[in-house]
Amino acid sequence: MKRTILCAAALALAACSNADDTGAAGAAQHDANLQETLLPDYLERINSNDLDTVMAGFTDDVVFQAPHGPEVIGKSALRDWIGGYLAAFETQWVKTSQDLIVSGDYAIERYAYQSTDTAKADGAVHTDAGKGLIVYHKESDGVWRVARDAWSTDLPMPAAPDEEAKELAEAVYAAVAAGDMETFAGLMAADIVWNEAESNPYADKNPYIGPEAVMTGLFSRLGEEWDDFSATPQEYVVDGDRVVVFGRYKETYKATGVSLDIPFVHSWTVKDGKLIAFQQYTDTAALVAAMAE
Numbered sequence: 001m002k003r004t005i006l007c008a009a010a011l012a013l014a015a016c017s018n019a020d021d022t023g024a025a026g027a028a029q030h031d032a033n034l035q036e037t038l039l040p041d042y043l044e045r046i047n048s049n050d051l052d053t054v055m056a057g058f059t060d061d062v063v064f065q066a067p068h069g070p071e072v073i074g075k076s077a078l079r080d081w082i083g084g085y086l087a088a089f090e091t092q093w094v095k096t097s098q099d100l101i102v103s104g105d106y107a108i109e110r111y112a113y114q115s116t117d118t119a120k121a122d123g124a125v126h127t128d129a130g131k132g133l134i135v136y137h138k139e140s141d142g143v144w145r146v147a148r149d150a151w152s153t154d155l156p157m158p159a160a161p162d163e164e165a166k167e168l169a170e171a172v173y174a175a176v177a178a179g180d181m182e183t184f185a186g187l188m189a190a191d192i193v194w195n196e197a198e199s200n201p202y203a204d205k206n207p208y209i210g211p212e213a214v215m216t217g218l219f220s221r222l223g224e225e226w227d228d229f230s231a232t233p234q235e236y237v238v239d240g241d242r243v244v245v246f247g248r249y250k251e252t253y254k255a256t257g258v259s260l261d262i263p264f265v266h267s268w269t270v271k272d273g274k275l276i277a278f279q280q281y282t283d284t285a286a287l288v289a290a291m292a293e
Contacts, residue, residue, distance in 0.1 A: 192208075
């Protein structure tokens, strides 16, 4: 009798152990199945570029945390956000699952992404790459939907317009100081409009249009007629796409041997990473006198 009881207990323990093993294996398979289906389904919706198709994959209390902007809370607000996005771009995303953790009716997935957005207005292509976290919720109808999506780009923060404009102006003076006129010319837009100060003898060809006119019509003459030319910036004042630079010219007029050390103010206008306009202000009376002696 005692032996029978012991055998029965052993069989019961073995059965429980097998049940635990089976349960663990089943849970692991369930999680693996979710990892194979949740992200691909979400990705297919995004890449449809159809607003209704995309929105069907979100919970009502969905939250988006996209780079460089405030979070978007709720399905109504997200519909407006995604609607504006799809109106401006044709988008294609690649999202690769890194891991998935499932707990009851919630799942958290870590992913890496690459995206390509093509602007509908002009065809410009914008690419990005980064990483993110998605929280899925299995709702009462048995469907898993996205409740949270938060991602961050791996690309460096874009320069603010003020910073970009200042950096371009700084590159001008660095190139001129180094005698690198090829780089200097390369900073100009093809249709740059360049004006020397009124009463400056070199204002005779105002406005100089385009890099070739600036380099051959102005700087070639400066090189032929002046020695030891320098333009040293001392202060930058930036307002959006406009950079105003305060500094000093030092130079010697070859024909008279007269040297100058006079202030200047330069106004640069920047667009799309190029110089599109220049206006000079300086002591033109001193300049004329040096050339006339």
